[in-house]
Amino acid sequence: MAPIFSSHFKSLGRTPPSIVFAIFCLALFGLITLFVELDLIATDYRVTHYSQVYLPPSFEFPMGTDFLGRDMLSRALHGVSIALIVGFLSAFIATVIGLLLGVIAGFWGGLWDEFIVWLYTTLDSIPSLLLILALSFVLGQGLEHLFLVLGLTSWVSLCRLIRSEVIKQRSLEYILTAQALGVGQIRQIYYYILPNILHIALIQFALIFVYAIKAEVILSFLGLGVEPGEPSWGVIINDAKSELTQGIWWGLFIATTLMFLLIFSVNLITDFMRKKLDPQYHSSH
């Protein structure tokens, strides 16, 4: 978009193998989601086989079957798409709100700032878990409620960081110069400030993404997640709590493994981005 932002990436240098691995995993998960949503793979995730309940992994069912005889691998792959959708949309909603309010508060200040700071102080004063629980409690189950609730409740720290960074940037010489040259305010924000704060939004986006996927598991355990029957990882892991004592480990195993791969990849990339994109991040080596 703007030249300043791309210069951040030029300084990345050699990409370590762990990051290559993480990007490969994310691409794979993206492809799985695409194919699942297009109904190309894992189409039998709802097909029940009552004579084949709790089958251990075999050639026909690579990850076994669940209590209704449904193919566990198909269900877990569907879980990939649910997790990516929940994570991505929650992070998207939170980033848009946080970025918009943070820039408004930081750039224009005054009453806008007072109001926005009041708004996020208020939201921050309610323990976040309880806020999420209360919201999902009144909204009820469902995928669209899930990302709405998680997105609406997790923009505060992003907004706070963006606001203070915009306040800092606003008084720097390049902005003063732009003002002196008569650059319009919207243009100042879009072409000058935004490229310099976007790395914060990017890192926060990744953090909220991970947070939302983990929160989905906990909300599903509480019966506040996706609708029953939808194979989210939270539902699959939650089913395992009574099954593990009977030696049925495959559902828990596949859901946890896939979730681990996804979150670990995002965590690795976030850590890398932080080191490389954030000038404030000091590292001894």
Next chain:
Amino acid sequence: MKRYFLRRFLYTFPTLFGVSLVLFFIFNGIGGDPAYQLAGKNASLEQIENLRQQLGTHQSLLHQYKDFLWQTVTLDWGQSWYFKENINSMLLKGLGPSLALTVPSFFFTLLLALSVALSFSYFRSEKSHSLLTWFCLSLMSVSFLTFIIVFQYLFAFKWGLFPINGWSQDFPFVLSFLLLPWFISIIVSVGPDILIYRTLFQEEINKDYVKTAQAKGLLTTQILYKHILKNSMLPILSLLLSRIPQLLLGSLLLESFFGIPGLGGIMIQALQNADFPMVKAITMMSSLVYILLNLLADLLFLLFDPRVELK
């Protein structure tokens, strides 16, 4: 100083007002009429009307808001629908077990994370640091729920090292119920903490006074304990202070899996049984405590750090 105290204190009022508005909006606004949800699909109009009378939802929103504020001010939340008990006394009863779960694991985690981060700051090789990062990131990539299910299965069910769940009033005996939940809670929270503390220590290590200390010939351990740890204490302290309010709430998941009769368990049961007054009371009460403790933390921080700018 006094003016800052006063300003900070007065700012809690608009926050309180905001919190009450948000929670009222959640429960009475978007939630719709809880009477319909409670009564179920086959309720007659008469039953719904009865419920609305009980709930007060037949009145205007302004009136309902006034009632809500009055409840908050008097701290009188009435009776729980599900437990049929006074809400305040239930919350008080739940506080003890919740604190017994969270406070010790809070301190164990702090000690463990600080010592790991500090000792890795001593070894400055790149390899050991990436290993530590990988280790912490992988701990952070496993679901809390998986940790609980697997550890409860292995340690309690399969190997019988701990009771599967339960609670007791005797002091030493109750420890057997707490050890495993403490352990899980430490495993879950130690990863991110090590990374945060390490970043803070690294920031200090890059400062000039460390070079001076090295040039003077101080031992690395001396520099770490006497200078770096002390100087990073303030950000660590503010982080810890901001977490204290969460300790009161206990842990939803751990309490429900291990049968600990704390606030988290009460909250889960209230949620599962659509116990509106209980959910409302827990949310509002904990927000009140949150605001108060945050105020206290800010003031404490001011006392610890004379450098904080007073605007």
